[in-house]
Amino acid sequence: MSELMLMCLIAGRRAAIPTARMLSVIEIETVTPIPLAPDFIVGLTALRSQALTVVDCRIALGFPASETVEGSRAAVVEHDGHRYALVVDEAFDVAQALTAPAPVPGGFGAGWQHAAAGMVETEDGPALLVDVERLIQGPARAAAA
Amino acid sequence: MDELLADFTAETREMMEAVGGELVAWEADPSDAARLDSIFRFVHTVKGNCGFFDFPRLARLSHAAEDVLAECRAGRREPDRALVSAVLALIDRIGAMTAAIEAGEEFPEGGDEPLIAALAVGADDEAMEPIGTAHPAPRPGEDGEQDTRAGPTALQRTIRLPVSLLDEVMKGVSDMVLARNDLARRLREAGEQPAIDGPFERLSAILADVRTGITRMRMQRLEVLFGSFPRLVRDLSAELGKQVMVDFEGGDVELDREMIEMVRDPLTHIIRNAIDHGLESPAERVRAGKREIGLLRFAARQSGNRISLVITDDGRGVAGDRLAAKAVAAGLCSEAEAGRMSERQKLLLMFEPGLSTADAVSAVSGRGVGMDVVRANIEKVGGSIDVTSRPGEGTSFHLQLPLTLSIIAALTVEVRGRLYALPRSYVEEVAFADVQDIEFARVGERDLITFRGRRVPCVSLAEVFGLAEPGDATWDSKTLILLRLASDEIFALGVDRVHDHEDVVVKPIAPAVMRTGLYAGTTLLDDGRPILLLDIPSIAARWGMSSEVRNRGVETGDAPDDTATAAVPVMLFNGLDGRRRAIRLEAVRRIETIERAAIDIEGARAQAVIGGDILTLAGHEAGPLPEGRCRLLRLSDGDAELAYVVAEVIDAGAMSEEPLPVAEDGTIEGVTLIEGELVPVVDCHRLFAARPAPARRGTRRGRGKSLGKVPTCRVPADSEWSRTILEPLIRAAGYAIATGAAEEADVAILLEDASPGEAAGARATIRLSSDPDNAGGAIYRYDREALVGALKAARQGKAR
The missing domain is CATH 1.10.287 (Helix Hairpins)
Structure with missing residues (x-):
């Protein structure tokens, strides 16, 4: 397991996003809100003449919304032909995962459990590996029910 | 055809380039079967294409090469050096000819025979050598190659690009x-x-x-797609022993390249099915009294921001019952469910996975791909597919393809400081509430405007977005966009401002956003800002502006087709009390869905507003109205209309006999058996007899649809007062407004400064004055009683 990860901070926790499907890391400039869209979708932003769907990772994981999205850093990923900008608290460096993702006894906690693929060890300590696909689906439906 | 030809030469050239390496490798090792295969495929393709274009020489050459290569593949002949050289010489020749075709030049006559002869068994190496080198034949080939290189400057060439x-x-x-x-x-x-x-x-x-x-x-023009079909049809029909003619219409409709590629496979499959299962063999066709040659028609049309593509065969049609039986056999539905299905629903079963329409799976269509895959692929690109069929007459597949991948003309509008785009194809008119003469009314929770004599439901975009409370829209500061839906219904969307017309490239939107049902895609403005493209039909449906008949399995227009001649078609529905009833289908004009708010019941008066018409309501006595949206049957006796509210529309059915009268219940005509169940039949006569027929008098309808029966009144043109104040009064008095100045009218109302010519064509005139004290024979314009009285008198005068 030597997959490259973008190390970042989501809701104050260290998280890792696989770089395999990542296109770039950007700073969100302006966001066009989408009325009536699910709350974790903050809006649209443009990256080099392409519209990105901006996802607030905090809300997607079940935490309160990020204070300001505009000006935040975001990882641009592609899923199913659509491009998303995943807004994180902070984006650090790209690092190598030292271990395969593994579960943590007792789980990661409510929101994380939904969108975490497991825990990976990095040189700077453990981080949660984010499952991009589930993140994009938004908060677990079960939580709403 | 030129485009097809260009495609052909481009394809051949491309294949030549690809096959070049194979040729060299084959020459090095003539026993290499894989190389042999790819060379064979090349000549085979060229041969096929030639047949289509009528290039006899090319066809002969490629045919000869194909034959000899087939021999080799079958192991009947050992490829030797002589054979390889001969084939190579031949392929060079094909290349040279293609280049000549592309350049529009005549290829020098002769020289083909020795090449073909060299392929024969026993044509020895010696004989081959001179052909390959000294014979003039390959020379043009070399020239041709130079032509190819030099070509671009001289000719309109096509190239292929990813x-x-x-x-x-x-x-x-x-x-x-x-x-x-x-x-x-x-x-x-x-x-x-x-x-x-x-x-x-x-x-x-x-x-x-x-x-x-x-x-x-x-x-790209659809022609590009159509161009490949004749060949496919030819091959398939030959394979299946059928005779098929193809006909194309609308090849000039343009579609995004990507979209064309996306629908190519589904269409191929439909064609395959049509030829294999749809069209009969020539003998069968003759027996059925049809022409021997079957017809396959493709018709494309652009309607709004969608392309409709209809593929029709004149074959045996699809029997819904057989599909239903298969579905039951395959466990897709129960027998009872199948029994309740309408013919249309049965036909739609063909798109279910695990159902094959053919009893015998043939080599052609039995390839493990069903119509379910076709539908899935069409839906993947945002399209839809539907099927209609008449037994013995043929089957039509109706494809609707979006232009989502394409460029569309859009109108950008502003709501609360944000911009949105909407497809211009829906826009009927843009109206400014503060400038133009628009009358607002509120019926229940529904806002209506009267614009150009029409009552049109309207909603503000802010309300759609949940940014404004219903009803607090300040309409007079809004700009109204009148939108016409595919079903011909009109509604108005209120926005703060209209910005601009722009051609935009629409990109699909993320699924989570798509689920809101409000947006069709995103696009970027010239300054790089992303904006959302509104999905007008969805918004209309969600706000009850569209009657949605399409989405239901019941279509009033289709249903009578599949009932026996003696049977009376009826529509089955559940009343508000949950009980099943039937009503004669003839009386049902359409099925409508409206908001609960558009129904107003006060004491004995019950009315519903449908698309700007006020209809008397029936059926509400049966039980409480549903929350939210109500389904209505819009009934008509030819003149009058009324709305019958139901809990649920079930299906179209047929009663085979006249209903059995039941004395105890006056609201029903009788009872009848429909598919073994006892169903009361609503008495339409009593329904209409018991209720006033508002539509006939046209009092509240601004459309003037039934002008023949309604007295007409001409009002002073170009007067705001007459439109806003006078017209409603006149309508209330039972008149319709005569529109054209030259039109005949029963009454003409004139202002004091009118010239006598304005009364021309009117049987009676009423003059109005703006001075109450000095009317002088005219009626003071705000003397409502006198005016209504005069109108009434004029009307009775007419009756007398």
């Missing part, structure tokens, strides 16, 4: 536009600089041209 490359270029150009806009802003800020402004303007103009060009590059 769509991704096009997209990349498109993106690059879009980026350039953004950079230009940025620069433009900076230049503006810096003030006038003639030395820079001139060149900059030129740059902008060039950029605009380039952009248009790139945009067009993405579009």
